Amino acid sequence: MAILPILHYPDPRLHKVAKPVQVVDDRIRQLVRDMAETMYDAPGVGLAATQVDVHERVVVIDVSEEGNQLLVLINPEITWKSEDCQVYEEGCLSVPGVYDKVERAARIHVRALNEQGEAFEFDADGLLAVCVQHELDHLLGKVFVEYLSPLKQNRIKTRIRKQERQAVKA
Numbered sequence: 761m762a763i764l765p766i767l768h769y770p771d772p773r774l775h776k777v778a779k780p781v782q783v784v785d786d787r788i789r790q791l792v793r794d795m796a797e798t799m800y801d802a803p804g805v806g807l808a809a810t811q812v813d814v815h816e817r818v819v820v821i822d823v824s825e826e827g828n829q830l831l832v833l834i835n836p837e838i839t840w841k842s843e844d845c846q847v848y849e850e851g852c853l854s855v856p857g858v859y860d861k862v863e864r865a866a867r868i869h870v871r872a873l874n875e876q877g878e879a880f881e882f883d884a885d886g887l888l889a890v891c892v893q894h895e896l897d898h899l900l901g902k903v904f905v906e907y908l909s910p911l912k913q914n915r916i917k918t919r920i921r922k923q924e925r926q927a928v929k930a
């Protein structure tokens with residue numbers, strides 16, 4: 761297993777669109793193991809392959825209290841979204857230190873493949889629904905700060921560039 765480097769906004773590679781996984785094989789299962797280790801180490805409750813510079817439709821999520829309920833989504837699709845919305849203060853491992861409110865569908869229905877390549881479906885609400893929508897945005901090259909005003913986006917870019925310059929000096 762390995763902890764993978766996480767790309768930081770505004771890295772242009774975060775805007776690449778991920779391709780569907782063609783075959784769920786040992787290469788994908790190794791990627792899933794490495795992504796899970798990276799997410800738990802960060803720590804976070806989700807991670808999309810895009811964030812570790814792999815542009816294939818793979819996501820890991822664990823929103824459980826104990827951090828022991830790993831959900832693996834390969835080629836995930838949201839097949840239904842409720843009209844009612846929820847607002848949640850989101851964070852992102854690619855935008856360290858930034859949290860802001862984003863409005864998304866309150867309930868969703870999701871279809872995906874598991875690590876064996878078998879199709880499964882589930883309904884989600886609460887944090888799981890937020891997290892699935894956030895991670896699927898990553899696969900489409902969208903980072904949550906793009907829901908914020910241009911002024912906030914520019915301030916975030918400036919702050920992260922400054923943090924990274926200081927990290928290089930230290």
Ligand code: K1U
Nearest residue numbers: 803804805806807850851852853854891894
């Ligand atoms: O995609 C990511 O960058 C992961 C992100 C997922 C997410 C969290 C909250 C709302 C929407 C999406 C994170 O995990 S940010 C870190 C975080 O939420 C967290 C960190 C430590 C403990 C618990 C949560």
Ligand code: ZN
Nearest residue numbers: 851852853854
């Ligand atoms: Zn994120």
